[in-house]
């Protein structure tokens with residue numbers, strides 16, 4: 001079995017003394033694939049992303065079962081920043097809007113050629129390593145061309161592809177130049193089986209194939225809603241470093257003037273446009289305007305971790321989040337109350353500490369493949385939390401019944417949902433949280449992975465799922 005993804009399970013940094021330090025790779029895909037431990041006998045093919053990763057490849061340092069491809073930095077930058085994160089991510093999350101509409105010019109074509117080169121490097125590495133008839137599971141929008149390329153090189157393989165993002169509806173997908181759209185769909189259809197996080201994204205893909213590629217052909221499509229890893233999260237969130245972070249966070253949150261504990265509205269995201277952090281802050285400000293009774297009694301704990309900072313649009317978004325948080329704090333704060341506690345430095349232990357302290361979790365993306373935070377907070381929160389959840393998150397399909405649904409564009413509606421969540425009685429809140437945790441853990445990562453693998457094993461020409 002082979003797995004291929006842009007981001008791998010491990011990344012390296014070069015320390016001042018020249019030694020290499022390894023740490024776990026970030027992001028939801030790596031969490032999902034964590035089921036593939038070193039004992040699984042799988043080979044995980046990924047890309048060298050940092051200078052440290054490239055140095056590790058050069059020195060021949062690596063982990064068993066991991067093959068890091070040292071793709072030239074320029075090619076990777078074009079493929080990852082230029083095409084994957086600036087074009088395909090924007091199309092599937094429907095993020096293009098004036099004046100950010102795409103310009104598919106000569107520069108785009110040059111970057112697309114790098115995207116092809118990047119995909120070919122993966123296809124060739126996989127083709128060179130796979131045993132006859134092996135199963136290959138390719139991940140995400142960075143590698144849409146790999147299934148088709150690999151099929152040509154190695155028709156004997158069983159090839160799966162899994163999308164961790166939404167898929168754009170045909171009316172939006174058609175924004176891509178026709179030949180590029182065709183290449184993406186044909187690339188994906190090189191797989192025996194394609195997986196999506198929700199039925200909605202799978203349906204959108206099928207609709208695009210019907211409109212632009214003459215249907216699915218022999219490729220089968222299935223849905224696997226990646227769940228939270230309850231055992232890991234519960235054990236990890238009770239480690240001493242998390243307890244330390246909880247104490248520090250409690251100090252930052254403080255207590256209300258009447259001595260009561262302040263309520264918390266928690267959010268944890270990569271600072272990513274689709275996560276809708278700015279409208280989340282606007283909704284919180286609206287809550288303080290519409291319901292001044294919450295002033296001094298609530299704190300918005302917002303962790304917005306840096307993401308894709310090579311792209312100006314992400315850097316600008318990060319700056320906007322920071323500016324708005326400061327504006328709320330200076331406009332509403334008092335010497336003893338900081339309305340927004342914002343942290344921008346990635347710290348997993350601190351995220352878990354915030355999950356444990358959460359009374360309300362705010363997850364309001366414009367559009368999201370799944371959103372694992374929505375699934376993780378109810379599992380970890382000590383007292384049970386109310387989930388305010390965007391109806392556009394993939395997680396909504398599974399959690400919608402027990403969450404408070406919001407339209408992510410509606411700031412006033414989101415403020416009302418926050419008020420409702422903060423006002424909910426402890427029993428109701430605990431009951432909902434328990435039901436949310438049960439739904440969120442229905443398909444833990446190991447089962448999610450094995451489910452895809454066995455569906456792929458079922459063969460190429462069997463019934464559609």
Ligand SMILES: O=P(O)(O)OC[C@H]1O[C@H](O[C@H]2O[C@H](CO)[C@@H](O)[C@H](O)[C@H]2O)[C@H](O)[C@@H](O)[C@@H]1O
Pocket residue numbers: 007026027028029030032140164165197226307308368369370371372
């Ligand atoms: O690798 P990056 O560019 O730093 O981005 C991190 C990951 O972002 C996306 O994650 C998605 O996958 C999650 C798991 O299925 C899902 O819960 C979440 O809603 C998605 O946004 C992206 O799809 C990954 O490839 C990136 O590694």
